[in-house]
Amino acid sequence: MADDKSGREKQARDADNRQRRRDIEAELERGDEPEPPIETDVLAALESELEPLSFPVTGAKLVAAVGDTDVPAPTETYTVAELVPDAEVETFDSPRAVRLQIQRPTVAMAMKRVVEASTGLPHRDRFGSQREAYLKTFHALQRLDGDDDDALVSAVAEWIVEQIHEKKEVPGSRAVRRQAAKLCRANGYQIRNDDWLGV
Structure with a gap:
């Protein structure tokens, strides 16, 4: 390509177009992301609080034991009671099952x-x-x-x-x-x- 005014303008346009394409692709990728999950260290701390419980445990017993425990998420803080069904019919086999329930x-x-x-x-x-x-x-x-x-x-x-x-x-x-x-x-x-x- 010639090193003149029109050649430099074309290079600049091409660079702008490439950058726009990258920006659009990045935006599309972010648009498909679901709600960010709760941080793993927060979930690990919650799991340690669940250790005294005897698993399997019902949702009702879980809420009674740790329902007021705060669960900080990226955008908001919840309590366990807001994320776990307060029901005898819902059973969690392990702390990991509780973790999976509240992750999103x-x-x-x-x-x-x-x-x-x-x-x-x-x-x-x-x-x-x-x-x-x-x-x-x-x-x-x-x-x-x-x-x-x-x-x-x-x-x-x-x-x-x-x-x-x-x-x-x-x-x-x-x-x-x-x-x-x-x-x-x-x-x-x-x-x-x-x-x-x-x-």
Whole structure:
């Protein structure tokens, strides 16, 4: 390339375009990040507080024992009681299971609402098969919602709770994914057919 005015301008434009592409790619990568997890040292400190408990332990006993313990997250501080279902039907096999429950606070609060709403249902045993699918749906929604206020996770959790109260049973995972996809599309998110939510 010639070392003249037009050659230097083209080089500058090309450099600007490359930088813009890098900025856009970085923004897209950050946009897919879910809520930052709670720091591992915070979770390790909580695990040490759980050592006196005899596992497996129910959510109700866990909340009674350490419910007021603060759990500092990157954006806010929660208590264990805000993240763990206060229910006899929810059981944690180990401190690691508790850690996994509270690692993503938005998902933990959504699952807490669903578990507590489903307590006392006549066919509560069916929830066990739905639990993993609900978690996977909430995580998919959180990745889509990115750095927003996790409104999609809250909206789907609210819908599940409403369905439980109206129909006296937990909705199937397919119905939950369908509702989640409907809300996503209504809010301008693209859902591909091969996505978890693409039902």
